[in-house]
Amino acid sequence: MRIFYIVFILFTVLQLIACDGEKQIRIIPVEDFFKNPERSGYLISPDGQYISYLKPYKNKLNIFVQTLDGRNVTRITSDTSQNIGYYFWANNQNILYLKDIGAESGVSLFVVKKDGNNNRNLITYQNSRMRLITKSQAYNNKILVELNKRDSTVFDAYRLDINTGKLSLLVKNPGNFTGYFADYNGALRLALMSDGVDETLLYRNSEKDAFKPIVKNNFKTSISVLGFSKDSCIYILTNQNRDKKALVELNCNTGKEHREIYSHPQVDVSGGGFSESKHKMLYAGFQTWKNERSYLDKETKEMYKNLEILLPETEIKVIDQDSAEQKFIVQTFTDRNPGTYYLYSLNDQKLQKLSDVNSSFTENDMALMQPITYKSRDGLTINGYLTLPVNKGQRNLPIVVLPHGGPSSRNIWGYNAEVQFFANRGYAVFQVNYRGSTGYGKSFWIAGFKEWGGKIQEDITDGVKWLISEGIADPKRIGVYGSGFGGFSALHGLCFNPDLYRCGASYSGMTNLFSYLKGVPPYYKPYQQMFFEMVGNPEADADYFRNTSPVFHADKIKAPVLIAQGTKDARVNVNETNQFVLELKKNNIPVTYILKEGERHFFRNPENRIELYRQLDIFFTNNLKKY
Template identity: 60%
Template sequence: FFMNADMKLIYADLSKLLPEHEIKIVDRDTSENQLLISTYTDRSPGSMYLYQVNAKNLSKLTDFNPDIKAEELCSMKPVSYKARDGLLINGYLTLPQTKNQTNLPVIMLPHNGPWSRNSWGYNAEVQFLANRGYAVFQVNYRGSTGYGKAFLSAGFKEVGGKIQQDITDGVKWLINQKIANPKKIAIYGAGFGGFSALHGISFNPGLYQCAVVQYGLINFFTYIKDVPPFLKPYLSMTYEMVGNPEKDADMLRSVSPVFHTDKIKVPLLIFQGAKDPRANISEVNQFVRDLRNREVNVKYVLKENERTYFKNEQNRLDMYADIENFLQSNLGNKK
């Protein structure tokens, strides 16, 4: 929707010049004749252009990463399916550039949040996985933003309920569509996505062959109790959207992975920064010990000088090498 007719014409012209690109005007001169344009696609991190309105002339200034070749990357396609209660769930499916496009090994990649969303565009992690021959499925389960108030509200107090059912229903849809090889499916997530990965392997035996977790949420009680001071004003909303540790204790306990180590049977790869301000490291360490005592195959990578996200370049390279080897070992996929 455009409130300015002139701007609508400008975007219409830019869309013709840059088809199938996401386009954003990031700056302009005082006369609004020269516009700085940022663009990207699902196979390119993007470029910067100068657009001269009066002359309708577009010139490229730079690429964000000129080493990336779009033709070597994989397309991200929007898809949709019905959850078990009939709710329409949208998501994105990225298939590898392989001759066979059916019966593929699949990585389910639930997003963090949960009150956020996946969007169409360039995602280096998705491309990394697709390049290794995996189909990558990103689901905007109920509670995700961008689909209206009713869809957002449908996720309230469903963090371990219907939200997780939406993810499971997405995997089953892929199997029914003959896209997924039911014996080669992994789930991989960070933060709340990490919780979804742990929930998936705990309560859906046989659906996933392994899981990868980055800074995963394992206990809703400590996660809410240890909220940092700058987030305390949002606690009442957290109680409404996630659950109240006192009033909803049974529900939160029933879905927190730390209380269900007996249900996890498949290989697990966990990454955690020791300085993560939102993690209780002693609890994560105990969670891993409990799993190992139950003879679960767990590789635990704890980096002493990292916070939530691994930012050290070597740590990130090592992490993705570990992920590649772990998935190959447990899904038996060789591109």
């Protein structure tokens, strides 16, 4: 007999909610969940005198700049054809921003004055990709970028003058460099080299010196650079010689660990606060069932303590700060509240509200997101979350199973628009951090290798069956929905557990592992062997691919299906999705097919995004609520 365990945090709170089942919950319009926020992407100028943010202008996100008191606001961009997706303050006068130029692999970088003047294109490449090495302030009016314009399969490193647009080659990629990192003076001193399986971290004392290898690992052993200390040491997150990622100081001259700063016995250290001015780590961040910090700096600990007094019962996240680290953009959130942006002044310890993320509903309309833990059929501990609809009790509920994408990612506690959307419609939402998810250590991550359609899906199935056995789920009203790998999981569940799910929906989910691996973009080619080890080799593992790819098993599906796809999705072949839909229709399976011209892996047009969720609303209502 399989034994399952579940842990409900704040169980008494849920009990109180269940007792209040007679109250009617307001059904919130779809667009209120999924419209673009009124304001987002807040940043502060390096001198701490101006605040910037993204706001819709003629239905496209553009950059606005205001004084600290908010009295003087200037729209500095006026793009009406596409959203501005990423921007940052290069210095006190100039803002750099990126936007796509229409092609799947094209990009443009622009610079504009903070008053909106002198808006100009620095570089544009139709058939290239660009990555920013410098992601905050420029150094002497120059930033570092990676471009694959010389060779589409590799990225060279350049220094870009933001005044002239001149590019200067810093590192010509020998064919196996996969990343670069600059120090606090803007000097490129680290590079990452990979043959697809083994990775080597390279270091040099200055840009005049040659790179030398200092650490070599298999890709399963990761190193993420957080910053340079004052001497020849760097702060990294690594699981070298350990299962869980730790915050470590590495000596670049020797390639040896100088010291372990922080580790957690159960989960990876997932990030940390790094001070550019102090060249030191301020805290280590990790996720148990919620976000947590271990403070390494007394002043930082006191600052967060004061913020927790000013903003009680919320999660607090610093979004940006000025160069002096005296003014901070802060965001709050909970599982039931998308949150609010504030300006916080360290000197006088005062908060100034900037805007709500979404003011269309209140916390009382939203549902609690509770952590769960159970055992898989082979004894592995699986973590996840269960969100029960408000005032619906805890038994015999319709369920939407929501597997995450990746699969090298994880669900985290906090506000999730999809989760709250489904819960508001009366569904319990089940999220599983199956094996192969990140955050729980190296062994747990590796346990998901070559288990697409195997033990990963068994973990999801085991969790659903536990919900049924406990009486939480109504076995006649279980649906599954996911995007990306989550979409693959949804379709796989419909194929291979046809009696478990009443319906299923896939948003940009792959149907064919053969084409998924063979269609990897050229700039991912250096990682091909890694993909083969993680997912499988289309030639050596052909039987496995054929046995698990939904495209070959459409005849097994019994339940209604919804599929959403963009015509320009580079990861999921639209022709194969079209063929899959035709096969379902031949088998008389009800299909709702949402195909959007020009959209990519995920819908960027807000109208298309809202239509998707309206169709999902109708789809799950028709298939889960009528039974």
